[in-house]
Amino acid sequence: MNPHGEGFVPVRWRPQGRAGLELHSGPRSLALSPDGRTLYVLNRFTGTVAVVDVREARAGNARVTRQWPVVDVRSREQRRLGQVLYFSDVGRTGMSCDACHIEGHTGGVFFEKTRPMRIYRSTTALGSRDTPPYFTPASTRSLAETAETVGGRNRYHNPDPLPSEVEALALYTSLLPTAPNPYRGEDGAPLETVTLPDGRTGHPVKGLALFEGKARCMACHPTPLFTLDQDPSTRGQYQDVGTPIALPLRLEQQQLVTGAAPPSLVGTWDVWPLLTSATAGYAVQEDRLVVGSRFPLRTLLETPGLSHGAAQELTAEERDDLLAYLLTL
Structure with missing residues (x-):
């Protein structure tokens, strides 16, 4: 997504000659125009909608023509960095926070790890800020400790997360709220039935x-x-x-x-x-x-x-x- 555009967050990538500094816009939702010529992409990290000319996409010539600002995310740089880290496979290991906790939640995902060796159900991270300890079995006492432990493991410790990355990832995770409850009234009060x-x-x-x-x-x-x-x-x-x-x-x-x-x-x-x-x-x-x-x-x-x-x-x-x-x- 247009590496020369404003508002992109740089993330330190695996340094051993495989990649350099990467830029991430966080494309999420896609919509194709009725005539099939234009693709609209919602970028969660940069708060924009990218307009992509896809008339020559089959030849590898899709290009971003402009971006519409939706929300200003630049004032919350640390949270935005944590968001990028959450969703990115920084170590190129095929693993990220989002791989097990999809959109911060759980989707019936299982994972296996040692000590003890067994299959575990992935839990939700939504609304978990005030209920440590974390992980399964419960072994980390704060979101920062979890971010450091799991983040390093996800990258196979190559590289380990920087202190600034740990802080940003913990901040982003702490701000993940539970979804609006449909079993309550519009005012938030319990329904009679x-x-x-x-x-x-x-x-x-x-x-x-x-x-x-x-x-x-x-x-x-x-x-x-x-x-x-x-x-x-x-x-x-x-x-x-x-x-x-x-x-x-x-x-x-x-x-x-x-x-x-x-x-x-x-x-x-x-x-x-x-x-x-x-x-x-x-x-x-x-x-x-x-x-x-x-x-x-x-x-x-x-x-x-x-x-x-x-x-x-x-x-x-x-x-x-x-x-x-x-x-x-």
Whole structure:
């Protein structure tokens, strides 16, 4: 995208003769004109829409003719550098932050790493600023430590991130918010009745009473962020509530550890699959992954043998009310 244009962020690339200084505009959304002659590209890093003449694209002669400013991003240079680092394969290893945490979120992505050797579900980074420790298993105590550890690993430590890159990447990640909640009213207040993803209905206010009382959810998911990790005195506590340790997929090749840290419930309505094992959402069929549930929260409450609070003691109507409340968080 037009390396001579304004507002591009330079990123230090792998230096061993493979590439020099690179420029990134962060193209994301594309739209082709009806006549097929012009391509419009939204550049997330530079806050512009690039107008590309593609009449001779097949011959390799596409060219940027102009750029429309959409938003001024130059006043937040450090955040913008962090954004570029998040999405860029700086070490040319085929790995980046976005490879596992797509757009900062989770898309049912799995990854494998050692210590212990096993398959892990990629978690969301949205809204995670106030709930360290990070990573799986929880091993880093701040977003900066995570950026340094994972960023260096993504590049195979060639090169390791500079302190300025770590700071910028941590800042960008800390500003990733949860998505607007469709299960709340326009004013942000809970609705009187919520239609659940499977078509049933529930009452969030009744669900709140159950959450704080009969269902016994508060022990592991206290307010305001609904996780023990929000408080330094209760951080990093692994709990065993009977949830599956892993999907039944090549278990003999994995080193499995019982227990997991209770995640924040904020934004859970938009997370799939759930649990460290991803068993609330995924299933295994003949040695391959398939979708087991489109509504993983219900799976958590209704699967026999799981000890999530007192969910098994609730009536069907009470579970609907509790689910309606959880969707509003």
